[in-house]
Amino acid sequence: MPRPILATIHPEALRHNLARLRAATPDARIWAIVKANAYGHGIERVFDALRGADGFALLDLLEAERVRALGWRGPILLLEGVFEPRDLELCSRLGLWHAVHCDEQIDWLAAHKTQVPHRVFLKMNSGMNRLGFSPQRFRSAWARLDALPQVEEISLMTHFSDADAPRGIAHQVRAFAETTRDLPGERSLSNSAAALRHAADAQVRGDWIRPGIAVYGSAPDFPEHDIRHWDLQPTMTLSSRVLAVQQLQPGDTVGYGSSFTADAPLRIGVVACGYADGYPRHCTTGTPVLVDGVRTRLVGRVSMDMVAVDLTPVPQAGFGSAVTLWGRAGDGTVLPIDEVAAAGGTLSYELMCALAPRVPVVVEG
Numbered sequence: 292m293p294r295p296i297l298a299t300i301h302p303e304a305l306r307h308n309l310a311r312l313r314a315a316t317p318d319a320r321i322w323a324i325v326k327a328n329a330y331g332h333g334i335e336r337v338f339d340a341l342r343g344a345d346g347f348a349l350l351d352l353l354e355a356e357r358v359r360a361l362g363w364r365g366p367i368l369l370l371e372g373v374f375e376p377r378d379l380e381l382c383s384r385l386g387l388w389h390a391v392h393c394d395e396q397i398d399w400l401a402a403h404k405t406q407v408p409h410r411v412f413l414k415m416n417s418g419m420n421r422l423g424f425s426p427q428r429f430r431s432a433w434a435r436l437d438a439l440p441q442v443e444e445i446s447l448m449t450h451f452s453d454a455d456a457p458r459g460i461a462h463q464v465r466a467f468a469e470t471t472r473d474l475p476g477e478r479s480l481s482n483s484a485a486a487l488r489h490a491a492d493a494q495v496r497g498d499w500i501r502p503g504i505a506v507y508g509s510a511p512d513f514p515e516h517d518i519r520h521w522d523l524q525p526t527m528t529l530s531s532r533v534l535a536v537q538q539l540q541p542g543d544t545v546g547y548g549s550s551f552t553a554d555a556p557l558r559i560g561v562v563a564c565g566y567a568d569g570y571p572r573h574c575t576t577g578t579p580v581l582v583d584g585v586r587t588r589l590v591g592r593v594s595m596d597m598v599a600v601d602l603t604p605v606p607q608a609g610f611g612s613a614v615t616l617w618g619r620a621g622d623g624t625v626l627p628i629d630e631v632a633a634a635g636g637t638l639s640y641e642l643m644c645a646l647a648p649r650v651p652v653v654v655e656g
């Protein structure tokens with residue numbers, strides 16, 4: 292018998308979330324972001340549900356090969372472009388579109404021998420200061436690319452640092468719009484937060500949006516808004532079972548470091564899930580969890596293989612009861628991953644990506 296922990300991927304929820312993004316930006320095409328193995332879900336597991344996207348965007352050339360191996364003939368975009376000159380051969384062979392964010396990548400393209408000219412996405416650093424050409428250098432980079440026989444078409448892209456936050460995107464949109472005003476080519480600016488929060492502006496929607504986290508059923512601007520506000524559905528459930536019950540007396544403590552002390556008699560369930568499964572160790576007493584679909588709380592510290600939960604709101608629960616660490620319980624009750632991540636001082640992105648290899652994963656349906 293394996294441990295009862297299990298991750299379940301929900302294809303219907305992926306389809307629903309994609310449709311939500313489509314409805315928010317009806318005139319834009321959608322890059323489904325499947326980097327980091329589809330945010331921890333597994334590219335092969337989400338592929339079918341996300342076929343309705345217009346393209347797949349990712350970082351890793353091996354992941355691009357996996358998408359082609361699944362039979363996808365449409366666009367694939369390498370969001371960071373190529374990492375060394377010979378990667379361009381794979382781009383030619385697999386027809387990958389690639390970002391160009393630095394001079395070195397243009398040098399490599401200029402030296403690349405290919406029968407198939409490439410489609411590139413020239414990236415502007417409009418304020419995030421991660422990748423891309425500054426507005427001052429962007430146009431000369433464009434002119435260099437435009438002169439290359441290796442380049443068929445140049446699209447223009449940038450990435451927002453604060454689409455989910457009070458600072459917003461106006462300063463970056465302005466820098467991008469001013470610099471690219473008379474340049475031809477398709478535009479791509481928006482991640483999930485921009486696509487949902489700022490989509491009324493056609494400039495922000497551009498020709499292609501690039502949503503990741505909203506596709507995977509997490510609110511990009513939690514806690515300001517939650518998935519119910521954005522009508523998104525969880526795409527990953529982490530579930531397990533109670534493998535032991537303890538009856539505590541006042542003064543009894545729970546787990547390493549005795550960080551929780553009962554002040555009254557308390558029944559707790561010990562659950563087969565720990566930080567070695569990818570559950571965040573920084574989650575402490577009070578982190579929400581569902582037992583038999585009923586919301587309760589974690590008590591004490593997370594250990595490698597176990598956590599303890601308060602069984603007070605679920606008196607009928609006991610050995611073998613179903614526990615939902617995040618996602619959707621059997622009765623349909625939802626525990627948004629955003630709430631668990633916030634309790635652990637992190638983001639849903641990290642939790643999804645950190646799902647440990649030892650956790651078995653199934654695709655619903």
Ligand SMILES: Cc1ncc(COP(=O)(O)O)c(C=O)c1O
Nearest residue numbers: 324370450482483501502503504
């Ligand atoms: C360039 C780029 N575009 C789009 C995304 C998707 O962002 P999100 O998951 O917040 O929608 C990312 C993710 O970090 C990214 O790096």
